[in-house]
Amino acid sequence: MVTVSTSPLAARTYHHGDLRSALVEAGLKALETTEIEDLSLRQLARDVGVSATAVYRHFPDKRALFSALADAGIERLFHAQEAAAEAAAPNESFAATGRAYVRFALANPALFRLTFAYSCRSGPTVFGNSRAALMLQDYAARIAPDPEDARTLVMQAWSLVHGLAMLMLDGQLPPEDALIDRVIDTNSLFGR
Numbered sequence: 001m002v003t004v005s006t007s008p009l010a011a012r013t014y015h016h017g018d019l020r021s022a023l024v025e026a027g028l029k030a031l032e033t034t035e036i037e038d039l040s041l042r043q044l045a046r047d048v049g050v051s052a053t054a055v056y057r058h059f060p061d062k063r064a065l066f067s068a069l070a071d072a073g074i075e076r077l078f079h080a081q082e083a084a085a086e087a088a089a090p091n092e093s094f095a096a097t098g099r100a101y102v103r104f105a106l107a108n109p110a111l112f113r114l115t116f117a118y119s120c121r122s123g124p125t126v127f128g129n130s131r132a133a134l135m136l137q138d139y140a141a142r143i144a145p146d147p148e149d150a151r152t153l154v155m156q157a158w159s160l161v162h163g164l165a166m167l168m169l170d171g172q173l174p175p176e177d178a179l180i181d182r183v184i185d186t187n188s189l190f191g192r
Contacts, residue, residue: 020058020068022048027069028076031110036117041065066118071130073108073115078132080104085135091186094139098161098184105165106175112165160184 026047030039041062045052059065084100085093105112140153164183168175 019048019050019054023055023058023065024068024072027065028072028111031069031108031114034110036066036110036114039065063118066114069111070115070117070119073111074119074130074132076108076111077101077104077115078130078135081132081135094143094157095184095186097135097139098157099180101161102165102168102180102184103177106168109169112169 023044026044027039030044030047039062041055041059042052044065045055059068080103081097081100084096088096136154136158137150140150140157141147144150144153161184164173164180167173173179
């Protein structure tokens with residue numbers, strides 16, 4: 001005779017072998033409804049169905065978890081920007097990545113804020129050498145072949161979209177799609 005447990009704990013118990021990834025996914029899910037400062041390693045352990053000590057084998061403290069969540073946030077941001085660029089006309093793809101940046105921030109405010117507070121990457125942007133950073137640098141190099149001009153364009157474009165995202169997240173500007181489209185257009189990014 002085979003018996004099957006129907007207890008809620010048995011249904012949540014972790015079994016698949018990649019606890020680190022499971023904890024990151026649980027953390028990302030928790031950020032949808034929880035403020036950064038309220039995120040708890042012990043709660044994530046309960047959510048995944050493991051002991052709190054198991055969590056500490058992968059993340060010795062909250063900062064280590066937050067760094068992993070920041071990396072995941074950068075990767076998710078890249079995918080949003082990549083999809084927007086692919087859907088746009090070639091001459092609009094750079095601006096499309098900027099609009100995707102702001103929309104990602106609005107859709108994922110806690111993750112967006114955490115990404116910039118806890119990223120451990122180094123490089124010309126907080127994105128380091130991530131695919132998001134490389135995409136931004138590639139677009140800038142295509143528009144401004146001189147390396148110094150390209151670096152300046154990276155800073156200008158990033159400042160524009162990050163500033164707009166923060167103003168909207170902080171309630172200083174309304175989070176309206178039409179406003180995003182109006183502020184982040186090809187002319188505003190290139191000054192042409």
